[in-house]
Amino acid sequence: MRRLGSLSQEQIVFGLAVTLCVVFALTLPGFLTTNNILNLVRSVSILGILGVAMGLVVIGRGIDLSLVALMAISVASTLQLISTGLPLPQALVLGLGFSLATGLINGFLVAYVEIPAIFATLAMGTAIYGFGRYFMFNLDVIYFTPGAEALRWLGDGTVLGIPAPIVVFALVCAIAHLFLRYTKAGGYLRAVGDNYAAARITGVPARPMILTQYMIAAMIGFVAGLVTAASVASMNTRVANSTYVYDVILVVVLGGIGLSGGRGAVRNIVVGTLLIGVLLNGMTIMDIQYTVQNIIKGVILLTAIVIDTILNPRDEQTAQQGDI
């Protein structure tokens, strides 16, 4: 029991993922094939990339509920621009610029207007979706046009036999890890998340750091969107209204990044992504109904939050007003 108590949530989740893997491998035919494993990782790599974006924000004691809407709308807008004849590089730059601007607004609302992150980003998500639907395009689904074919590699290509989405996921993880561990800004980010007031008093540029964290999240979100779109040759903007963003939070919380901020690393996200990947893959092979899958995911997320609350109790001293 004492040994169990000394385990971190990350280790528990990793153990759980491995156990599930073993169980599925023994009980489900066709689970433990190279093809299925690659498929498994590939299917969750987008979730993982988004998880990295969300994880960075959560470590900085924020949350970005507009991430999925931003991803959908920025990429859909890019595709729309390409279809009107704009060259690919310019469209990409515009799309990225749109993402960064939105991230900047998110950060500004949280850091300077002091709106609780949950509300600022929730409202921004709705607003971004509305903006895209009203000003940029009228269809739910934006398809690839010939001008965008070069992007298809992100979805279909391989590097040394490894599908491109996995490679992108790995790259994003590596860069985020280096940023978080070896740069001054990464240290600041963790300091701001750990104790905002203390960080600010010590001279950390706390507000600009919050701005930065949302911009980074938006940027990674754009990359995730490109990979998503490239995989299916289209961007379905309906995803903005779905519960997908909660899956992303699930990955982050499950991996052991406390929502109270300051704790956690990229490793946690990888572990969380793996568990979700195994679970989804297993449930799909078992042919469990989609709504039941939702319930199971919900219950697991709830359990993860309960464990998170017990392992990382909220600090009343540094909790913010309206921090719900």
Add this chain to the structure above:
Amino acid sequence: MSMADTFLRWRYRVIPDHLLGEILAKRWIDNAIPLLILLIVIAAFGFAIPGFFGLSSIANLLRQWGEFSLLVMALMIVMVAGGIDLSVGSTFALGNIVALALLTVGGLPWPLVVVLTMACGAAVGLVNGVLVGYLRLRAFLTTLVTLIIVRAIVDMLLLTYSVSIASTFIDSEAWYFLGEGSIFSLPVSVVVTLVIAITVHIVFSRTRPGWSVLATGGSRRSAHNVGIPVRRVICMTYVVSGTLCALAGVLFASRLGGAGADTGVGLEIAALTAAVLGGNSLGGGRGSAAKAVIGSITVMILVNSLVRMGVNSGANSLLLGLVLLGAVAIDVRFLKNKHKLLSKVYVSPTYATLPTAPATTAPSPYAVNDRLQGVELIGLGEIDGPEDVILDEDDNIYAGNRVGDIIRFLAPDYSRQEIFAHVGGRPLGMAFDRDGALLVCIGGMGLYRVTKDRKVEKLTDETNRSLLSVTDDSRLRLADDLDIAPDGRVFFSEATTRYEMAEWSVDSLESRGNGRIICYDPIRGTTRTVLKGLVFPNGICMANDGQSFYFAETWACRISRYYFDGPRAGEVEVVIPDLPGYPDNINRASDGTYWLALVGMRTPTMDLAMKQPGFRKRMARRIAFDEWLYPNINTGCVVRFDDAGTVVETLWDKKGDNHPMITSMREHKGHLYIGGISNNRIGRLKLEGMDPAWTGPDNYWRKA
């Protein structure tokens, strides 16, 4: 008086500056911005859409509003306790499908269906409540997850029952009445919602459970410390929320009678927007049924009007998102800056001119002397701020202190002291009644009596509310000094109705008639304000005629006499209009004259500042509280005056080292006992030529 002065005087008499601060301090002012937004929205869309105010348009809107408003109300209740409930939309959908399933597939009678559906909603709320309340999970994420789970359950129920729901005809008049009927030409759902809104309002504003919810949201830790079962309260808010959502679902079911996959999708965002737009605070502690109603009407009109104007769904969510952002931003900034704004505008000085101060040199009766040089000191360093002192027939001294005790110094040598009674508050003026019980004015509490056997009783802590006062002035904030008429009526002064005890000195910057004199009648048990608009009324002393009393107005530097009985009843007469200092307590002397304490002397600077309200206002806004210019309250004296208002003698402490800072004095058996509100001693002075047997209680009660 120059033209400029006259103009200034009228400007401050005509424009009531102080009302701005008082209005801003009211709780209902929070509704002003939401209401303004609502009016703007109504005006804008009423103008943009022809037939907006048409009967059919309004009736249609009302019916939808009934259900939507219930959701907002549910969310509001949770938000007030400091949480949030995002599962309202899903619970609404659950209520809808459960009601229809029970009615068609289950074939149950409609009242049972309503009850069971609400129980179902309560169960969802209970799950939320246990998780958030007892396990202390984060409300936002937890209810997000229950949103997903409940939505998934609704989808499952839909797959199972939607066909049989659609194919069964519901044979119940009452059920259709619920959805389509009207009571007094109002749709049933609206009536239900209004009844619930009024109930919620009464619970929140008038009952203990409602206060517990508000307190929990206002400050969770403080609520816990005063003994409110915080976890249970939070849990209960979710249960109520779930129940209301299910009820809304029932109303929706009875209106449309169909279950679809998109029922209630995204409703939580709309409800949240409405709740916040109405002015319900995100951190909790601030919210009301009225706010929920205002917010829900606004959002309802916004969404419906956009649909009617034919813009696509994108514009709808863009606008909703922006409105939510704007509302939260205003909410956050307003909460953060309200007290700053309030502290800037609350202090509102007015024009006050004082008569020329008489000299304090040789021929003047106020001439400085050193007669307090011989004061013996009692309890030096052992008593903290005896504002008033009084002696009983056994020569014991009673004095209040700063921590709310009444201290008794025991005769004959006064070297021993004991706590006579602990009353709390700030004990100020005192008097003995006919039975020998001690009546005390307690700053922050009201008028109290301490009987001989030390029992503390409240006599009164409220008076009649002024008809046109913005602040609720029925509660006593700063009861200051009292005296008792021969028939037992107690007249006491309330120095100011605009400031608490701790900020009494700020009232000096205003110099407005913020105070009043109140009469407590023990026979009828009534409390009535008798004189209003007095400038910091302080000491009160019954005149020897038994029909009138003298009272001091501190910042106005004058003594007046009020006749409450006899042929001149109701008249106020100024007795001494031009004191050289700020008067405090008045008490009887043995020879038929009156002792008066001057707490501090006037200065030319302060007198000039009194004529310049603009200067004082600027001072209050620009510089820190402790650097403001206050009247001097450190150097004063004791004055004796007679019924004609002539000053007979003055007692000074010239060096100011023996007994400075005087707020009261009491004659007893040939001695004068002196107290001071920020002093640490009681003074005792032997009086020459005064009756050595005279005592206050005897003079008041035995002679008659």
